[in-house]
Amino acid sequence: MDYLNLLNRRYATKAMNGKMAPQEKIDNILEAIRLAPTSSGLQPFEVFVITDKELKSKIKEIAWNQSQITDCSHLLVFAAWDHYTADRINHMFDLTNEIRGFKNEGWENYRQQLLSNYPQKDPQKNFEHAARQTYIAFMSAITQAAAEGLDSTPMEGFDAAALDGILGLQEKGLRSTLLLPIGYRDEDKDWLVHLVKVRKPLTELVTII
16 A cells, blocks of 8 residues: 555544554554654654553543543553753764764764754753654654554643653653554444545645745
């Protein structure tokens, strides 16, 4: 199935059937997240994969009681850095040098440019920038899930502060941004499953200059 067909097939699944997905498929989704592009290659987020039923139930309570949270196979929580620190920036640059096996002057100059910029900014501004990077990886996860024959439901509807408390994210220097239940659609309960996908025509969406 080509990429556009995947996008046409996928939709925000409204009901899931509780069936567990093979770990290999979940691993492929996580790898797609890992390979997603991010600003300066910093990957300023972490992903939590939740299968524990009790924990899912707690999260459901602070997420408008959306049934997909407890009926999915795996619940992914995306959490962005709460701040760009020198340690975090240096770690990614050091990792690059280690993996590539050499140091590049231009790359090291870029390191210093980021170090002189990000850590001095307002933490809230940095968090907002990091949070935007999670959306890029989020789309990779959604598309890979479709490629694996799995369904997913993008979610912003939850109490982020409450979720941060449940997962202890503050202590990790993280703040939650997105939820992604992954699993299998329940066609008997999902009112959206057979409806035609609706998107604006290109003439309303795209301006060619």
